[in-house]
Amino acid sequence: MAAPKDPRPCSIADTLALVGEKYSLLVLREVCLGNGRFDQLVRNIGAPRDVLATRLRRLVEADILTKRLYSERPQRFEYRPTPAGLELEPVLLTLMAWGDRHIRQDDDRPMVVEHSCHHELIPVVTCAACGEAVSHEDLTARPQSPGWTVTGRTAA
Amino acid sequence: MAAPKDPRPCSIADTLALVGEKYSLLVLREVCLGNGRFDQLVRNIGAPRDVLATRLRRLVEADILTKRLYSERPQRFEYRPTPAGLELEPVLLTLMAWGDRHIRQDDDRPMVVEHSCHHELIPVVTCAACGEAVSHEDLTARPQSPGWTVTGRTAA
DNA sequence: ACCGGTGAGTAGGAAATCCAAACTCACCAT
DNA sequence: ATGGTGAGTTTGGATTTCCTACTCACCGGT
Numbered sequence: 001m002a003a004p005k006d007p008r009p010c011s012i013a014d015t016l017a018l019v020g021e022k023y024s025l026l027v028l029r030e031v032c033l034g035n036g037r038f039d040q041l042v043r044n045i046g047a048p049r050d051v052l053a054t055r056l057r058r059l060v061e062a063d064i065l066t067k068r069l070y071s072e073r074p075q076r077f078e079y080r081p082t083p084a085g086l087e088l089e090p091v092l093l094t095l096m097a098w099g100d101r102h103i104r105q106d107d108d109r110p111m112v113v114e115h116s117c118h119h120e121l122i123p124v125v126t127c128a129a130c131g132e133a134v135s136h137e138d139l140t141a142r143p144q145s146p147g148w149t150v151t152g153r154t155a156a
Numbered sequence: 157m158a159a160p161k162d163p164r165p166c167s168i169a170d171t172l173a174l175v176g177e178k179y180s181l182l183v184l185r186e187v188c189l190g191n192g193r194f195d196q197l198v199r200n201i202g203a204p205r206d207v208l209a210t211r212l213r214r215l216v217e218a219d220i221l222t223k224r225l226y227s228e229r230p231q232r233f234e235y236r237p238t239p240a241g242l243e244l245e246p247v248l249l250t251l252m253a254w255g256d257r258h259i260r261q262d263d264d265r266p267m268v269v270e271h272s273c274h275h276e277l278i279p280v281v282t283c284a285a286c287g288e289a290v291s292h293e294d295l296t297a298r299p300q301s302p303g304w305t306v307t308g309r310t311a312a
Numbered sequence: 313a314c315c316g317g318t319g320a321g322t323a324g325g326a327a328a329t330c331c332a333a334a335c336t337c338a339c340c341a342t
Numbered sequence: 343a344t345g346g347t348g349a350g351t352t353t354g355g356a357t358t359t360c361c362t363a364c365t366c367a368c369c370g371g372t
Contacts (some may be wrong), residue, residue, distance in 0.1 A: 007202030009266035011255030012185055012248055018259075022176065022359085029168055033297055038320050046163030048360050053321060055179035074368040076319065086292045090231050090281035091250050092168055092218035093290065098247070099167030102219075102240050103174075110165035110301050119285030125246035129275035133170050134249065136242045142190055145266050155203075178330085194349050204331050209350060230339045267351060 009145055018062045023047045025092060026053050028081065031065060036079040051138050064088065093123040165301055174218045180211050181248060182236065187221060188245050191234040197311045219243065249279040 007013060018023055026045045035044055038056075042049055056079060059065040064085040070078045081089075087140070093113065100109050115121040125134045132138075141148075163169060175181055188190070191200060194212075195256045198205055212235060215221040218243040226234045237245075249269065256265050271277040281290045290292075 001216065007182075008200055009268065011252045011259060013182055014259050015255035016181060020176070020178065021180070025172060025176070026163075026166075026169055029166070033167070034291065042320095044164055044166070044356095048362095049191035049321065050323085050361090051359065058244060061246065074319075081292075082278075087254055088293075089292055090195065090290060091247055093281060094247050094250060095165045095171045096239075100245055101243070101256070103167065103170050108300075110167065110299070112298045112300060113296055114281045114296040115284035115285065115288075115290070116296075117283060117288065119283070119288045119336095120323080121290065122284035123251060123281045124284045125279045127273060127275070128278035128280045129269045130273035131270075131287075132273065134246060134277065134279060136188065136237075136245055139277065140270040140272075142264070142268045142270055144264075144268060148267065153231075155285075195347085198349095204333095205350070206332095206352080206369070207330065227348090233350095 008148055018058070019056065019064065019088065023051060023057075024059060025088075025095070027052070027055055027059060027079075028064065028085060028088055030090055031079050031081050031085070034090065036068075038077070041079075059085075090123065090125075093121065095126065097123050174214070175220065175244065177211065177214075179207060180215065181233075181244075181251075182303075183208070183211055183215060184220065184244055185248055187235050187237050187241070188248065192224075194233070215241075219301060246279065246281075249277065250281065253279050 010098055010137065019028065023045055026047070028043060030041055030044050038049075038052070039117075041047070041052055041056075045052070047055075056065065056074055063082055065079045065083050067077045068080055071134070096111070096113075113121040126132060126133055173219065179201055183197060185195055186200050188243075191197065194205075194208070196201070197208055197212075201208070203211075212223075216223055216235070219238055221235045222238055224236055225231045226232055236294060245303065252267070252269075269277040283290055
């Protein structure tokens with residue numbers, strides 16, 4: 001799992017090293033929906049139990065999930081998202097919206113999320129500073145470390 | 157890659173089936189930065205060449221990338237994002253911001269993205285209808301198909 | 313006490329993937 | 343002729359994943 005060659009330093013790569021393995025983001029989906037028990041996860045995700053156990057260990061270790069005891073006598077645990085885990089929910093929402101748009105262009109979406117404003121949630125990524133929706137042409141990459149060669153719109 | 161058991165229908169899972177394999181999103185990162193040539197990708201990502209070739213084929217097939225000829229006589233290709241591919245850029249930005257916040261709490265970010273408003277881009281996911289930043293407590297999941305049991309805040 | 317059921321995993325070997333390095337093929341430069 | 347580059351493919355071995363079955367602890371009914 002270490003560097004095969006010398007990939008460049010990148011927070012995207014580092015984040016994916018934590019949550020980019022198969023099923024990890026689906027675990028987060030379930031846990032955000034409140035389905036945090038092992039057998040629920042197995043059923044809803046369809047992952048092998050051993051892989052799931054491994055993912056859960058890593059996600060707890062990365063402080064994305066916490067393991068909560070919900071029954072003392074037969075020790076039973078439930079996984080819940082930490083604040084850091086909840087901050088990944090926007091990633092899930094954006095992925096879901098993309099799939100809804102590009103994979104099922106018909107209206108057979110398997111789930112709809114409603115916002116507290118009583119409209120269906122259509123997530124839009126905006127710039128915190130100006131509030132505008134972000135589009136590719138408005139972005140300029142500014143590498144902070146050497147090794148980042150960018151051929152496109154790059155500031156000096 | 158088919159259903160191992162009966163995972164529930166989900167656009168997150170379907171999208172991850174396209175871009176969730178190892179390196180796929182890093183390929184998209186490079187391509188969005190303008191580094192679309194094979195050897196650049198190998199160097200910048202650090203992936204084995206055969207795996208990269210497989211990923212590129214799948215991403216082209218999924219209409220996330222296109223293969224463009226940039227030199228006739230020695231046939232040379234370059235990969236570029238399609239409109240659908242560009243719509244995944246917000247996912248990358250959100251992952252990057254998460255990593256910057258939670259993995260490197262210090263200020264040694266490897267890259268900063270600047271928005272056309274001349275401020276550093278801090279991506280925020282908002283609701284298209286009301287414009288508010290999305291937070292977990294404001295969301296209600298509304299399953300559209302059977303098989304979705306949600307224990308948390310679910311509308312009837 | 314016994315039987316079946318549930319929840320949370322572990323064990324084991326087959327199947328699929330991944331990895332690194334070497335190789336190909338087509339072209340250009342010296 | 344030799345060397346170099348770009349875009350991959352091949353090869354063979356190391357890792358992971360997958361899936362079924364098993365364990366262990368407990369509970370509920372009879």
